[in-house]
Amino acid sequence: MSNNKVLPLAEPDSDAAAPCCPPLTERPFTADEAETAARMFKALGDPVRLRLFSAVASHEGGEACVCDISDVGVSQPTVSHHLKKLKEAGLLTSERRGTWVYYRVEPSVLAAMGKLLTIAPAAV
Amino acid sequence: MSNNKVLPLAEPDSDAAAPCCPPLTERPFTADEAETAARMFKALGDPVRLRLFSAVASHEGGEACVCDISDVGVSQPTVSHHLKKLKEAGLLTSERRGTWVYYRVEPSVLAAMGKLLTIAPAAV
DNA sequence: CGCATGCTTCGATAAATGTCTATGTTGACG
DNA sequence: CGTCAACATAGACATTTATCGAAGCATGCG
Numbered sequence: 563m564s565n566n567k568v569l570p571l572a573e574p575d576s577d578a579a580a581p582c583c584p585p586l587t588e589r590p591f592t593a594d595e596a597e598t599a600a601r602m603f604k605a606l607g608d609p610v611r612l613r614l615f616s617a618v619a620s621h622e623g624g625e626a627c628v629c630d631i632s633d634v635g636v637s638q639p640t641v642s643h644h645l646k647k648l649k650e651a652g653l654l655t656s657e658r659r660g661t662w663v664y665y666r667v668e669p670s671v672l673a674a675m676g677k678l679l680t681i682a683p684a685a686v
Numbered sequence: 687m688s689n690n691k692v693l694p695l696a697e698p699d700s701d702a703a704a705p706c707c708p709p710l711t712e713r714p715f716t717a718d719e720a721e722t723a724a725r726m727f728k729a730l731g732d733p734v735r736l737r738l739f740s741a742v743a744s745h746e747g748g749e750a751c752v753c754d755i756s757d758v759g760v761s762q763p764t765v766s767h768h769l770k771k772l773k774e775a776g777l778l779t780s781e782r783r784g785t786w787v788y789y790r791v792e793p794s795v796l797a798a799m800g801k802l803l804t805i806a807p808a809a810v
Numbered sequence: 811c812g813c814a815t816g817c818t819t820c821g822a823t824a825a826a827t828g829t830c831t832a833t834g835t836t837g838a839c840g
Numbered sequence: 841c842g843t844c845a846a847c848a849t850a851g852a853c854a855t856t857t858a859t860c861g862a863a864g865c866a867t868g869c870g
Contacts, residue, residue: 587791591740593759596733604731608828609720612727616715628847635717640829642848661837661846667711669805676803679796732858752817764859766818785816785867 585680602675605651610634611644615653619667627662709804726799729775734758735768739777743791751786 582602583595591599606612617631632641645665648654653672654665706726707719715723730736741755742748756765769789772778777796778789 586736586740586796587743589740589744590755591737593733593737596736596740600731600733600736603727603736607724607728607731609717609724610828612710612720612724613715613717616710616713616720619711620713631714632847636828637830638847639831639849643828646848658836658847663847672710672803672805676800679800679803681793681796734858756817760858761860762817763819763861767858770818782817782866787817 582674583678586678587681599675599678602651602653602671605648605653608644610636610640611648614641614644615648615667618654618665619672625664625666627664629662631665706798707802710802711805723799723802726775726777726795729772729777732768734760734764735772738765738768739772739791742778742789743796749788749790751788753786755789 582598583591606615613634614631617634618626621630628641628645632638634641636644645654645656649656649665651671653668655668656663656665658664706722707715730739737758738755741758742750745754752762752765752769756762758765760768769778769780773780773789775795777792779792780787780789782788
């Protein structure tokens with residue numbers, strides 16, 4: 563199916579975690595960089611997805627099954643739909659263990675997004 | 687002393703800059719928090735807006751007039767529309783000086799978003 | 811004045827998105 | 841097996857959004 567490769571995540575080199583782009587403040591983004599980065603921001607640009615993501619990210623052990631986090635005010639298929647989007651954006655990974663499917667955050671992507679938002683140190 | 691700091695984002699506690707929410711990893715977001723934070727992420731969730739924002743943020747002096755940044759492949763009214771969205775999201779401010787309108791980034795909001803993406807240091 | 815320039819606002823429209831119900835699929839269990 | 845529970849997929853529908861061209865406001869200048 564559509565198990566499209568997302569974001570070429572960073573290899574743990576030393577600092578890495580910058581799969582796509584420099585800080586937003588460093589230089590104007592190219593069209594390609596903007597396309598890539600926007601996909602990640604867009605994934606978090608929905609309140610339901612943000613709650614789901616936060617629920618997974620803050621859950622004990624760093625992972626949660628759908629049943630643990632599906633109380634966000636929308637139907638079960640909608641939850642599933644949003645989790646899929648988050649997965650496609652590279653923010654979450656999933657794994658089935660028996661009856662349940664567990665979701666887990668991809669920390670490197672989180673870090674990469676954080677870097678986008680840093681203020682260029684020597685600027686100003 | 688190499689920079690092995692895990693996430694050199696904004697200094698903790700250095701400035702407020704967090705008008706909305708704790709880090710995404712700290713605890714599950716409430717509906718209200720998610721609504722607020724999603725608005726900011728959504729503003730950066732469009733490639734054109736991301737390019738415009740990056741162009742302003744990286745422009746010399748920290749500000750740019752529309753004429754400096756409007757070469758992003760869409761019509762001028764569309765540029766204006768996106769700049770308005772960024773302003774409504776609190777990411778940019780604008781000021782008219784003579785013939786031109788200058789846009790400038792709101793650094794505290796940038797920092798606040800960065801904090802959302804930090805990994806909780808010693809959580810759990 | 812009158813006109814050119816920079817930017818915003820106004821409608822219109824096609825595409826994308828979020829949501830639902832209904833249905834599939836996969837695994838556990840008796 | 842048969843059935844139930846947990847998730848995922850499919851299709852439908854309403855709303856939002858990105859975009860454009862045209863028109864409207866300012867501001868500066870001759």
